[in-house]
Amino acid sequence: MSRYTVSDALTVVQSRAALAAANPSAPGEHGFPLVSGMQPSSAHHFLDSAALAAYHAAKLDSVRYARDASANTIELERIVEQLHPGFRAFAFSSGMSAIASVLDAVRPGLQRLHLPNEVYRKTVALGQQLAATSPVEVVTYPTAAVAAQLSGQPEEGEVWFVEAPSNPHLRVVDLRGVDRGPTRTGVVVLDATLAGLGDLPPALLEIVDVIVYSCTKYIGGHNDVIGGLALVRDALRAPLWEARSRLGTIMPPHDAHLVVRSLRTFDARLDRQEEGARHVLRHLAQRADEGLVQSIHYPGEFANAHEADAVAFALGGPRGSLVSFVPNRSREELAERIGTLRTARMAPSFGSVDSLVEIPSYMSHAAASLDDLATMGLEPNLVRFSVGAENPALLAEDIDRLVC
Numbered sequence: 001m002s003r004y005t006v007s008d009a010l011t012v013v014q015s016r017a018a019l020a021a022a023n024p025s026a027p028g029e030h031g032f033p034l035v036s037g038m039q040p041s042s043a044h045h046f047l048d049s050a051a052l053a054a055y056h057a058a059k060l061d062s063v064r065y066a067r068d069a070s071a072n073t074i075e076l077e078r079i080v081e082q083l084h085p086g087f088r089a090f091a092f093s094s095g096m097s098a099i100a101s102v103l104d105a106v107r108p109g110l111q112r113l114h115l116p117n118e119v120y121r122k123t124v125a126l127g128q129q130l131a132a133t134s135p136v137e138v139v140t141y142p143t144a145a146v147a148a149q150l151s152g153q154p155e156e157g158e159v160w161f162v163e164a165p166s167n168p169h170l171r172v173v174d175l176r177g178v179d180r181g182p183t184r185t186g187v188v189v190l191d192a193t194l195a196g197l198g199d200l201p202p203a204l205l206e207i208v209d210v211i212v213y214s215c216t217k218y219i220g221g222h223n224d225v226i227g228g229l230a231l232v233r234d235a236l237r238a239p240l241w242e243a244r245s246r247l248g249t250i251m252p253p254h255d256a257h258l259v260v261r262s263l264r265t266f267d268a269r270l271d272r273q274e275e276g277a278r279h280v281l282r283h284l285a286q287r288a289d290e291g292l293v294q295s296i297h298y299p300g301e302f303a304n305a306h307e308a309d310a311v312a313f314a315l316g317g318p319r320g321s322l323v324s325f326v327p328n329r330s331r332e333e334l335a336e337r338i339g340t341l342r343t344a345r346m347a348p349s350f351g352s353v354d355s356l357v358e359i360p361s362y363m364s365h366a367a368a369s370l371d372d373l374a375t376m377g378l379e380p381n382l383v384r385f386s387v388g389a390e391n392p393a394l395l396a397e398d399i400d401r402l403v404c
C-alpha cells in the first residue's frame, strides 16, 4: 500500500470543489489564485445578528477573533487532520506552546505526569515547573519501558508523555502490543516531531490521545518559522480550544500561511533529506569500520528484524534526516573542528533543508555537568547532524572534517 502523503492531504483540502465551496472567486476574477492568501485580520465583522448566531453555533470551526482562530490556522488544521483520521488539529505559536496548552487543557484532575528520561529539554523544564508549583507529581520513566507501563493501563488523572523517535539518540519507542482497553483512562501524549508529519500507523494512532509536533523542524523546513501543532480526539477538542484562546498561544496567520507553503514541498524535502541521511550513514559506517566512529544512531538503519518492525510501527513512513554519532575524538577536539565545516552549520534545531550540526553537550545540554551527562546517558562527544537538501557528497566531506 502506498503512503498517504502530505501532498495527498493538500490535494483534498485545496481541491477545486473545496475551493469553490469555501471561496467564491472575487468580482472580476474568473478563477482562483494558485496559492491561498494570507488573511491577517485580527477580527471578523458580522453583517447581522443572524450571522453572529451562526458563528456561535459552530464556534470551534469558525473565525471571529484571531486569538481563537484565523482562516490560515483553519486551513493548516484541515490539511493536518487529513493525515490523522479521528483527530482534530490545533495550530500553536511554537511546539512548546502546543505542549504547554495541552497540559493546561488536561490540568483539571491531573495528578501525575509521566515523562521519559530522554525527552526535549524544555518539556522537562515544564514538568519541573509543574512539580514545583502544583500538587501534580512528575515521574520519570525509562524510554525503553513505556510499552510495559502503558499496558498496565494509565489511571484517571494520569498523563503519559511519549517522544518518538527520541532526541538526540533517535531511539524508537516500541508501543506494539499496548492495549488501552475499553475504558480508555488517562491521556497518552505523543511528541512525534522527529517523525516528520503524518503517516503514523493506524495501530499507533489507536494508542494515543494527543499528538504534538513542532512545526519549527521538518514541517516548516526552512528555518523561517516557529510553530507547533496538537491533535486531539473529540473529548479534548473543546478544552484545548479554550486553553489556546485563554493563553493566546495560537499560531499567527502569517506563520500558518508559511507552514502551508512549506507543506507543498514536504514530501519532496523529506525524500531528498532522507536520501542524504542514508548517504551520510553509509559514509559513517565506513569510518566506523576504520575505527574513527564509535557508534551511529538512526531510527532503524542498523536494526534487526524485530527493531525494524518496531520502527515501522512507530514511524510508518518517514524516518527523518537526523543522524547522531560518537566520533573517536574528545568533545574539545570536536569543538575545534566544528568551526572548519564548509556546508553544515553549527546551530540548534533540525529538519530543515539547511544541514545543521551540534554537539548537544555544548548546545542543548550546555548547563549539564559531565556527571549529569553520564546520569542521562548522553556522551559528551555525541554529534547530532541534521541532514539538509545539499549535495550529500559535500556533507560526507564535512563528516570527515569532524571525525578523521
Ligand SMILES: *Cc1c(COP(=O)(O)O)cnc(C)c1O
Binding pocket: 094, 095, 096, 097, 120, 163, 167, 191, 193, 194, 214, 215, 216, 217, 226, 227, 228
Ligand atoms: C523543537 C522541539 C520541541 C519544541 O518546539 P518549538 O517549536 O521549538 O517550541 C518539542 N519537542 C521536540 C521533540 C522538539 O524537537
